[in-house]
Amino acid sequence: MAIWFSRSRKIAHFLKPKIAPSEFLYKICSNYANSSSFRTLGGENCRNPQVFSDYSTTILAFRRRWWRPESTRAGEQVETPYSDDDYEDENQALDFPGGRVTFTPEMKFISEASDKRIPCYRVLGDDGHPISGSRYEQVDKETAVKMYKSMVILQIMDNIFYEAQRQGRISFYLTSLGEEAINIATAAALTLDDVILPQYREPGILLWRGFTLQEFANQCFGNNADYGKGRQMPIHYGSNKHNFFTISSPIATQLPQAAGVAYSLKMDKKEACVVAFTGDGGTSEGDFHAGLNFAAVLEAPVLFICRNNGWAISTPTSEQFRSDGVVVKGQAYGIRSIRVDGNDALAVYSTIRAAREMVIREQKPILVEALSYRVGHHSTSDDSTKYRPINEIEYWKTARNPLARFQKWVHKNGWWTDDDESELRGSIRKQLLTAIQVAEKTEKPPLAEMFSDVYSHLPSNLHEQEKSLRETIKRHRQDYPTDVPV
């Protein structure tokens, strides 16, 4: 449809006087409708050869379709290329910019809500058994064990760093508790070539891709070994070698960027896709609309994953949108979408595998809504007990815990034992504490890094400002922190 319209725009330019396509068609229609020879026109005969000589066959085909005589002429049915199944007998159809629509004498409003909510795809039951009849992608032992271990590491890392913030050792932290399955299962289903545009609750992807605990700690402490050179808040990880874009705090700004990255991949013809994350709150941002619309129009291979965890700081989803969650928005943009149980690692894995394959093969975006629950507070600056009941949090932390569920499955397959569990937890905890100690002791980035990378090369004004700052520090050495190298 879009092709036709863009071509018809060009063709409209040929014609004199210049008229808009819909106008054009309508004019022809009215001309012919008034002519007494109308009813003999149908199919081919309606064309004016001169006018249409420049048209492609697509346009011709359209014209033919359009000239199907209508039911106003009862009994005068001229043969048409269409079967009558295409529209109801009483209905007529009209071409508008954007394509053909049938019209109806009934004034019917589309309901704002359907009777049933879109169901979510789930594989594992709460007991760790696959639900009967469920279809999913098989996960081998190695992958499954790595997945489970990573979920455990993520959980422990979150807890320990959160504690570290509470102890005043780092300034800020943000956990992904409750969303470990989304993090890890997604990461496991992708390849290293897939570019990740995270929101901020997806460190599990970096973890899966080999980011070490020390590297996480370095970023949180903002020391000299941090890839971000200490310039961003904790948890704003970024690593080009892991194809993980540096996190930018404003919500949803990465969504329009996803189309650009996909554009890049398309130019390079890479067998990879872009994966852009957002939360339920992020879907209210204008960038969500813009990003999805763009990806759809430009046919960008982007996999949009919305982590609908029920809360945007203190705003529950009932106050965030009135639609049936996020999955229904996909169709509004012409994007295929699916809703999945985000706490079910196998379901998420299967979904992302399938979605990724479709995205790359068809070069079209797909929207995945992963339902979950934000077990932790929004961040260390938040106390969620102020706006939600504690027993609700406890329920999701225990009964609906994604780790427990997946663990049951892995355990049942004989791939994981309780000993493995305690050994892993003990070892990771030790590693994390060591990493924190090392990170804490590592020097902070030197003063020069305050001015570098603003531009590709240090411009004169910044050089001036750096000089001025150094002079100030020299004069007031005692007021300058001692642990920051000059």
Add this chain to the structure above:
Amino acid sequence: MAAAVTQGIGATAALSSANSNKFQFTTRRSLSERKGSSFVIRSDGNPRVDLNQHSNRTRQLVTNAVSTKPDSASASTVSKPGHELLLFEALREGLEEEMDRDPHVCVIGEDVGHYGGSYKVTKGLADKYGDLRVLDTPIAENSFTGMAIGAAMTGLRPVVEGMNMGFLLLAFNQISNNCGMLHYTSGGQFKIPVVIRGPGGVGRQLGAEHSQRLESYFQSIPGIQMVACSTAYNAKGLMKAAIRSENPVILFEHVLLYNLKERIPDEEYVLNLEEAEMVRPGEHVTILTYSRMRYHVMQAAKTLVNKGYDPEVIDIRSLKPFDLYTIGNSVKKTHRVIIVEECMRTGGIGASLTASINENFHDYLDAPIVCLSSQDVPTPYAASLEEWTVVQPAQIVAAVEQLCQ
């Protein structure tokens, strides 16, 4: 759409192997070459240029920020007769040359593809490079600017066209929070070599929303560079420099200057993004200006010369950062400064420039800096009112006369 995409890929593939032989000349401009290492300009105006004496990089046409011969920065010294064209065609020529040279350069914007752009700057490019490299987008400035940033972070060099600079206010979030910042916050891991360009300034009765001077709003964003072109010659040169720059650059064009005709050299040339242009050397007063106001100033200069004054006119071109070397030398010579701009009085480029000159060259001034700018009003639609919101040559003449008493 599928057809368009295939065509795009085909064109790109063809180009990556192509080697445009047309543009392998060197420039005759005698500006020293720089590899791209940092240079230093002290506030007292003395340059200390790190001339990187690497090989005869005749193909690297990025010139030094500091001209060792300030005068040569002025008129185009051409060896050959050159060719005549209009400013918007010069922009296109620059864009086309860069797209030939580097297959990563692409254009993104509304109606830039087959429509050729609202001001015809990208006319013909979609046919030549395909729908993918000259990309039409839906109407969402924030979106396509964000898209350009994402593309830049993964290796492309997008040129974003805002149909009118005013619309880029919708992209302010992406420009400020991401474009200017991500290179820094990622620790240098991701670079953002985008060029954001579009027409701005007061046109002929385009109304308040289409007469914005966005350089005022963007000047504070760290991490971006801003340049304003005013002639066909510098339009092409700045376009090429902006595309080659590793930093995000905002190129301000002016709606009323697109049809300026000029003869420009045939050989390839690239101008320096941080350099000001000496339009008319003089002795009595330094007039700093840029973009369309340059022409009002030159018109006033004619009158002033007849009255016996000798104004030095400098087109500052680089709005961020200012070329304090050229400006400083001029101030030291004339000791009087008038800034003529189209921005509003409050918070405009003139305001920053005034502060900057006062800070750095206070001792050399014999009189306070005079800044002629537009009033702090939305641009009226009525032609008579619109005319008086923009600084006119008569005002410039009067200001010079008063300053030089």
